[in-house]
Amino acid sequence: MMNERLNSQVMNPAQTRQSDFVQIIDVVKNFGDHAALNHVSLTVKKNELFALLGSSGCGKSTLLRILAGFESMTSGKILIDGEDLSRIPPYKRPVNMMFQSYALFPHMSVEANVAFGLKQEGVPKNEIQERVDDVLDLVQMRKFARRKPHQLSGGQQQRVALARSLVKRPKLLLLDEPMSALDKKIRQKTQLELVNILEKVDVTCIMVTHDQEEAMTMASRLAVMSEGEVIQVGAPSQVYEFPNCRFSAEFIGSTNLLDGVVVEDEPDHVFVECRDLPQRLYISHGITGPLGLEVTVSIRPERVRISREKPDQACNYARGVIKDMAYMGSYTLYHVALESGKVIVANLSSMMMGLNDAPGYDEEVFVSWSESCQVVLTS
Amino acid sequence: MKLNRLLGRWLPSGRTGVIAFPFFFLFLFFFVPFILVIGISFSEQRMGVPPYTNLTQIQDGVLNIALNLSHYQFLMTDDLYLATYLSSLKMALISTLCCLLIGYPIAYYIARAEASLRSTLMMLVMLPFWTSFLIRVYAWVAILKNDGLLNHFLIWLGLIHDPLRLYHTNWGVYIGMVYSYLPFMIMPLYAHLVKMDLALLEAAYDLGAKPWKAFFRITLPLSKNGIIAGSLLVFIPAVGEYVIPELLGGADTLMIGRVMWNEFFDNIDWPMAAAVTCAMVLLLLVPMALFQHYQTKEMEELS
Amino acid sequence: MIKPNKTLSSTVLGVGYLFLYLPIVLLVIYSFNESKLVTVWSGFSVKWYAALLDDEELVTAAWLSIRIALLTGTAAVVIGTVAGFVLARFGRFRLFTLFSAMINAPLVMPEVIIGISMLLLFVQMQQFLGWPAGRGLLTIWIGHTTLCVSYVAIIVQSRVKELDLALEEAAMDLGATPRKIFFSITLPLISQALVAGWLLSFTLSLDDLVLTAFLSGPGSTTLPMVVFSRVRLGLNPEMNALATLFITSVTIGVVGVNLYLRRQERKWAQEARLAFVEAAA
Numbered sequence: 001m002m003n004e005r006l007n008s009q010v011m012n013p014a015q016t017r018q019s020d021f022v023q024i025i026d027v028v029k030n031f032g033d034h035a036a037l038n039h040v041s042l043t044v045k046k047n048e049l050f051a052l053l054g055s056s057g058c059g060k061s062t063l064l065r066i067l068a069g070f071e072s073m074t075s076g077k078i079l080i081d082g083e084d085l086s087r088i089p090p091y092k093r094p095v096n097m098m099f100q101s102y103a104l105f106p107h108m109s110v111e112a113n114v115a116f117g118l119k120q121e122g123v124p125k126n127e128i129q130e131r132v133d134d135v136l137d138l139v140q141m142r143k144f145a146r147r148k149p150h151q152l153s154g155g156q157q158q159r160v161a162l163a164r165s166l167v168k169r170p171k172l173l174l175l176d177e178p179m180s181a182l183d184k185k186i187r188q189k190t191q192l193e194l195v196n197i198l199e200k201v202d203v204t205c206i207m208v209t210h211d212q213e214e215a216m217t218m219a220s221r222l223a224v225m226s227e228g229e230v231i232q233v234g235a236p237s238q239v240y241e242f243p244n245c246r247f248s249a250e251f252i253g254s255t256n257l258l259d260g261v262v263v264e265d266e267p268d269h270v271f272v273e274c275r276d277l278p279q280r281l282y283i284s285h286g287i288t289g290p291l292g293l294e295v296t297v298s299i300r301p302e303r304v305r306i307s308r309e310k311p312d313q314a315c316n317y318a319r320g321v322i323k324d325m326a327y328m329g330s331y332t333l334y335h336v337a338l339e340s341g342k343v344i345v346a347n348l349s350s351m352m353m354g355l356n357d358a359p360g361y362d363e364e365v366f367v368s369w370s371e372s373c374q375v376v377l378t379s
Numbered sequence: 380m381k382l383n384r385l386l387g388r389w390l391p392s393g394r395t396g397v398i399a400f401p402f403f404f405l406f407l408f409f410f411v412p413f414i415l416v417i418g419i420s421f422s423e424q425r426m427g428v429p430p431y432t433n434l435t436q437i438q439d440g441v442l443n444i445a446l447n448l449s450h451y452q453f454l455m456t457d458d459l460y461l462a463t464y465l466s467s468l469k470m471a472l473i474s475t476l477c478c479l480l481i482g483y484p485i486a487y488y489i490a491r492a493e494a495s496l497r498s499t500l501m502m503l504v505m506l507p508f509w510t511s512f513l514i515r516v517y518a519w520v521a522i523l524k525n526d527g528l529l530n531h532f533l534i535w536l537g538l539i540h541d542p543l544r545l546y547h548t549n550w551g552v553y554i555g556m557v558y559s560y561l562p563f564m565i566m567p568l569y570a571h572l573v574k575m576d577l578a579l580l581e582a583a584y585d586l587g588a589k590p591w592k593a594f595f596r597i598t599l600p601l602s603k604n605g606i607i608a609g610s611l612l613v614f615i616p617a618v619g620e621y622v623i624p625e626l627l628g629g630a631d632t633l634m635i636g637r638v639m640w641n642e643f644f645d646n647i648d649w650p651m652a653a654a655v656t657c658a659m660v661l662l663l664l665v666p667m668a669l670f671q672h673y674q675t676k677e678m679e680e681l682s
Numbered sequence: 683m684i685k686p687n688k689t690l691s692s693t694v695l696g697v698g699y700l701f702l703y704l705p706i707v708l709l710v711i712y713s714f715n716e717s718k719l720v721t722v723w724s725g726f727s728v729k730w731y732a733a734l735l736d737d738e739e740l741v742t743a744a745w746l747s748i749r750i751a752l753l754t755g756t757a758a759v760v761i762g763t764v765a766g767f768v769l770a771r772f773g774r775f776r777l778f779t780l781f782s783a784m785i786n787a788p789l790v791m792p793e794v795i796i797g798i799s800m801l802l803l804f805v806q807m808q809q810f811l812g813w814p815a816g817r818g819l820l821t822i823w824i825g826h827t828t829l830c831v832s833y834v835a836i837i838v839q840s841r842v843k844e845l846d847l848a849l850e851e852a853a854m855d856l857g858a859t860p861r862k863i864f865f866s867i868t869l870p871l872i873s874q875a876l877v878a879g880w881l882l883s884f885t886l887s888l889d890d891l892v893l894t895a896f897l898s899g900p901g902s903t904t905l906p907m908v909v910f911s912r913v914r915l916g917l918n919p920e921m922n923a924l925a926t927l928f929i930t931s932v933t934i935g936v937v938g939v940n941l942y943l944r945r946q947e948r949k950w951a952q953e954a955r956l957a958f959v960e961a962a963a
Contacts, residue, residue, distance in 0.1 A: 070851055091854045103852035107870045116866075120857035151953045153961030168856065393860065398775060401765035401831070405784040408828045412799030419802055429805045485698040488691040500695070502940050507702050509932050511889045513906055514925040517913045518705035521712065524917075528708060561702065612790060619792020621892055626913065636794045643798060643896075653802070656795050663791075671786045674836075678769070681843040 021046040021204050022067075022172055027076030029062055029228075036062045038228040040076075044172075044221075049198060049205045051219035053212055053251075059228040060208045064174050067206065068097045080171050091120070096170035100177045102161040104149040110136070110160050111145040117168045135167045138197060154182055155190060162194070166201055173198070175207035179214055191217050212252045216240070224248050245379040249298040256304070256344050257377075258297045265291050270376065271315075272297055276342035282315040284371040289378060296377045301347035303373040306334060306359060307366050317368035320344065322359055332358070336367050413660070420653035421446040431649050450654035459633075460655075464662065466633040470549070471617035474556035478564040478613050479606065481557065486568035486605075487598075490575075501569060508562040516555050516626050523551050523627065551627035552634075556617055564609040571605030572598075604673065611670040615663055635659055706929060713922035730923040737920065740908055747888050747905040750819060754826040754887035755880045761827065762834025762879060767868070769835060770842035788832040797896030800825050804897070817899030825897040826887040833886065834879035841875035842868065874943075881939075885932075 022044035029037040037059045044050045052060035065071040067078065069090025078085040080094060096117070104113050111132055118128045136142040139159040149157055158178070165173060178194065179187045195218050198205055209215050215222045216236040224231040224239065224247070232239055232248045243249035246257065260281065264271035272281040272295060281297055289295070311317045323343065324335035334346045344367050359365050422431045422445075436443045454460050489500045507515060522528045523546040530542035545551050575598065583593040621636035628634070635655065643652035713731075717724035734740060765785060772778075788796060804814055804821050814820050845868065853863045869876075891906040898904065912918050 068851075068855055070854075090851075091857050091859055095855075097852070097855045099848050099852055101846065101848050103846065103848035105849060105853070105867060116853070116858075117856035120862065147957075148953075150950055151957045153957045155961060156957070164856070394772070397764060398768050398772065398781070401761050401768065401835075402777070402781055402784075404761055405765075405781075405828070405831065408800065408803070408824060409784050409788065409796075410780075412796075412803040415802040415806060416795075416799045429809070481698070481701070484694045488686065488694050491686045491691070498940070498944065502936065503699060504702070506933060506936050507706065509885055509936055510706065510929050511906070511925070513889065513891060513909055513913075514709070514928060515705065517909075517921060517925065518709040520913065521917055522705060522708065558701070558705070615790040616792050619794050621792075621794055622910070636792055639794050639798070649798075649802075652798055656798050659792065659795060667787060667790060670790055671783055674786050675782060678839060678843065681840060 019045040021048075021081060022206070023077075023079040024063070024067075025077040025079070027063065027066065027078065028074045029059075029066060029071065030074045035228050037066075037073075040225075040228070040230055042223055042230060042233065044204060044206055046204050047202055048220045049195065049207065049218060051215040051222040052206065052208045052225055053210070053215040053222050054225035055210055055251075057227070058225040060225050061176065064097075064176055064206065064208045067172065068095055068174055069093050094171040095174060096165040096168055096172075097174040097176060098158075098161050098165045098178060100180055102149075102157045102181070104157055104160055104164070106149050109146050109148055110141060110152070113149070113160060114164045114167050117164065121168070131167055135163045138166070138200065139163045155186060158182065158190070162197065166197075166203065169203075171204065173203045173205045175205060177209055178207060179209070179211065187214070188217070194218065216252070224251055226251075242375060243298060243377065245377055246296055246298075249375065249377060254301060254345065256299045256301060258299070258342070260295060260297060262287070262289060262291055262293045262295060265289070269371075272376070276338060276340040277318050278339070279315050279317065281374065282371045283374050283376060287376050287378075293378065298375040298377055299344075299369050299373060301333065301345045303369050304344060304346035305368050306336070306346050306348060307368065308359070308363075310366055311368040313368060316371055316374075317366055318344070319364065319366055322361055322363050322365060325361065334359070336365060338367075416653045416656055419650055420450060420657050421448070422650045423447050423449075424648045424650050429649070430647050447650070450651050451658075453651075454654055454658055460638075463633040463635050463638050464658070467618050467635040468662070470552060470556070470634065471614050471620075474553060474560065474617050475564075475610050475614040477553065477557045478560050479610060482561055482564035482609065483568060483606075486565045486572055489565075490569055490572035497573070504562055504565050504569075512559060513622065515559055516623055519551070519555055519558065519627060520546065523554065546627065547629040549628065549632055551629075552624050552632055555623040555627040556620065559623065560613045560617060563612045567608040567612065568602065568605040571602050571608075575601050604677070607669070608673055608677070611666055611673070615666050615670065618663060619659055709922055710926045710929065713919065713926040715919060715922075718919060719917075730919045731927075733920050734923055734927075739903075740905070740920075740924070743903050743905045743908045746819070746902065750823055750826060750904065751884045751887040753823050754830055755884040757823070757827040758830035758834050758883040759876055759880045762831040762883075763838050763872075763876060765831060765835040766838025767842055767864070769839045785832050785835045788829050789836070793829075793890075793892035794896075796825070796829065797893045800828070800893070801896045817897055818902040821897040821899070822894055822902060822904070825893050826883075826890060829890070829893060830883035830886055833882050834876075837875050837879045837882070838872060841872045845871055881935075 020043045022042075024040060024042040024044075027037050027040045028035070040059070040063060042050075052063060054060045062071060066073055067085070069085070069088070073086070083094075085093060085095075105116065108116070114132045114135060115128050118131060123131070132145075133142065136145055139162055141156060141159050141163060144152060144156065144160075149160070152160065158181070179191060182190060191214060207215075207218065219236060221233065221235050222239060223233045226247055231251075232244045234242075239248060240252050243252065243255075249255045249257065258272075258274050258276055258281070260272040260274035262270060263273045263280065265287070267286045269285070270283045270287055272283065274281055274297070283297070287295075305311070310319075318338050320336040320338040322334055323337040326333040326335075329350070331347055331349045334348060336344045336346060338344060346367060418434055419431055422434055424430060425432050432445075432447075434444055434446070436445070485504070489497060489504070492500055520527075524530070525542045525544065525546060527546065529545070530539075533539045534542070545554070579597055579601070580593055583597050584590075588596070619636040619639075620634060621640050624632045624634040624637050625640075628637075639652050639655045639659070642648045642655060712723075714726050714728065715723055716727035716729070765781075769782060769785065800821075801817075804817060808814060808816070849867055849871070850863050853867045854860070858866065889906060890904075891910055894904050894907060898907065909921055909924065913921055
């Protein structure tokens with residue numbers, strides 16, 4: 001499923017322009033003199049599941065509420081399927097939201113909750129019944145139709161909330177931290193279920209989350225936000241493997257960051273002189289930037305190898321002592337202190353090292369990595 | 380808050396209409412009357428309907444406005460009036476304090492009772508409140524009389540030989556006030572005490588504080604708002620109380636509510652009664668503003 | 683959790699409740715006293731209750747009081763609910779301070795002040811507009827309503843503030859206009875507060891003396907007024923009987939409502955727990 005989504009991202013420009021379903025253009029939102037959103041522009045394609053990822057205060061929830069109509073923009077434009085949203089009050093927009101707390105009406109049954117939106121539209125009674133039944137079947141809540149919200153578990157309430165927001169066939173579906181109210185154990189299963197349902201229904205979806213794992217699992221594309229600005233946009237694998245700055249590299253997953261200076265710059269390779277390493281770093285692709293440019297090189301912990309013998313390569317390795325180990329069951333994180341004092345983190349799966357062979361505290365080891373897994377960051 | 384902004388954007392006229400409905404009702408029937416009272420306090424008593432003179436008169440094309448200051452002059456110089464105002468304040472203050480001293484422990488122990496018991500206990504406190512005020516005050520008449528139940532009981536016990544003079548004295552008023560207003564003190568106190576986080580007390584004990592110390596340095600300060608709310612809820616109406624001093628107090632019980640009633644109904648001196656009322660309102664302005672301030676603060680904290 | 687001293691707690695509460703209830707209990711007991719002298723017991727009798735039924739003045743007054751109380755309850759709830767909703771949801775509009783002051787003031791203001799001011803209003807209105815024509819049921823009703831609107835508004839305001847704003851937003855998101863939201867979502871969810879407000883207004887109106895005295899006219903004597911004029915003169919066993927009837931009905935009402943509410947709560951909690959257990963299985 002993930003691979004399918006990855007492949008579908010490689011589209012030609014003409015196709016791209018065609019399916020720009022939601023256009024968020026230069027949106028600014030000020031609360032007093034605090035800029036919650038600072039010239040944010042994004043496009044979301046039809047039927048895609050787009051995630052806004054960031055920690056609290058980054059503006060993602062504000063943007064969601066502006067899309068829903070509960071907040072107004074200070075300036076900017078939002079178009080859905082070519083239609084300008086700002087002229088439309090929230091109760092007339094082709095947008096529906098699934099709230100973080102689900103917000104199910106406690107005095108109404110599941111059926112009545114789901115039917116509420118259709119009643120406001122003036123849909124005829126028998127059609128309402130049909131559509132409600134269909135969507136409840138979709139989320140597998142049909143047999144709880146008569147129950148009231150307090151008689152449902154958290155997961156069941158979530159499904160009803162989803163059904164309620166889908167039944168109106170909105171052009172845009174908004175999900176506000178969809179998994180935050182659920183137990184950690186059922187989250188993963190629910191994430192995949194949710195994505196399945198959304199794909200079946202063919203709806204364009206924007207979700208907001210602070211959980212990067214959630215964003216990576218569910219979204220086909222995501223935007224990393226911080227302090228009211230969009231830092232990076234792309235498919236999860238893209239943003240993970242090729243972060244565009246320190247913030248993105250550190251926000252998604254964890255990484256080792258080495259500061260250095262570009263000392264040799266060729267079209268097909270680059271040498272970086274690093275303060276913390278005795279050897280230079282060899283990076284097997286070119287970068288844009290002059291000699292002498294100060295850069296940061298990012299290396300993901302799972303790309304770092306640990307060995308007792310000196311590795312057979314001229315660059316991209318160092319000697320150090322294991323200072324800390326965190327055993328996580330399926331993998332172990334090793335914190336290796338280099339001679340310069342810098343600590344490199346290596347993520348080694350338990351499969352790679354038998355328990356007897358694993359290195360221990362204060363043991364001298366070598367850390368090394370390949371020339372192609374490094375990402376050069378200039379900001 | 381946000382709904383308010385949304386309503387303002389999409390339905391400006393609807394919103395104003397909704398506010399206007401209760402606003403005009405209260406403005407007409409609560410606020411405007413006050414202006415009238417101020418006005419009437421400057422007129423003069425006369426026979427007829429209505430029993431006061433007009434403030435304005437048009438004579439020979441000249442508009443004359445006559446403001447009679449005699450009532451206010453009298454109020455400010457007459458010893459009896461001054462004594463009555465002071466007495467009302469004093470009695471209200473003492474009643475409030477007694478309510479606080481009796482009500483606080485009750486509210487405290489209900490708040491600290493088992494969760495399942497609390498609502499029953501509070502219901503038992505509120506039950507007298509729902510019963511008629513008049514009936515509850517009347518109940519004390521039979522008890523406090525010279526040949527009443529209390530005196531019978533105390534004489535039977537041998538504690539006293541002559542009956543205590545409580546009925547138709549200030550003491551009767553104090554007892555009646557505390558009894559009637561106690562639920563009004565307990566309610567807000569309980570509401571605040573029950574919200575207090577018990578973990579704070581546990582932390583205090585953990586750090587070595589003895590129970591009484593913890594009470595005075597943690598529980599009491601945290602229930603400050605409840606104390607203020609309850610005290611105002613008792614003090615302000617107590618100042619202008621009429622029924623209790625009338626039924627349980629003596630001829631020498633000076634309370635301003637009673638005086639005003641007598642001016643109005645017995646002397647049919649409406650302007651004088653109006654002046655007394657204005658003075659009462661002035662007296663109560665500061666506590667009422669305080670009450671208003673705390674109410675709005677409470678409501679804002681709720682959201 | 684640390685518990686307070688059991689003996690101290692029981693003593694304080696015991697004495698407290700004794701103080702609150704002893705006068706009422708004594709009142710009830712002596713309503714069955716054969717003797718006219720309320721404080722001397724001479725035997726059990728229900729003659730004072732029989733006397734109540736024959737007391738025409740009392741019965742007429744009671745009927746008037748009940749009618750006014752019913753009208754007051756309804757009017758106060760209608761006006762007070764809107765006021766409470768405005769206070770809770772409309773933020774700080776222009777004239778908010780005045781509005782909120784007008785709601786809070788009647789809660790504490792001595793009734794003699796409200797009484798004289800409203801009476802003067804009606805007198806002036808009669809002079810200039812010819813309406814209201816004399817004091818009676820209408821003026822009493824308006825007076826009681828003004829007083830009770832405050833209580834209802836406060837109750838509704840705190841209940842509305844408790845409501846999750848997300849519910850109203852969700853309704854709006856699903857296409858309901860603000861008017862529709864108020865009637866389909868807000869009102870049903872605050873219905874309990876409305877009932878409480880109605881009952882409170884009914885009780886306050888039924889029991890009111892001072893305000894009524896100012897606003898009543900010839901032929902509009904309410905029950906509290908009759909009771910007051912009689913007890914002013916001293917003890918009156920018929921009044922004990924009336925008081926007992928009143929106390930009994932109020933007690934049944936309050937306890938009944940409480941039990942009903944508790945049963946509802948328990949049912950809800952049970953159902954919620956069931957759902958949780960089900961889902962875990």
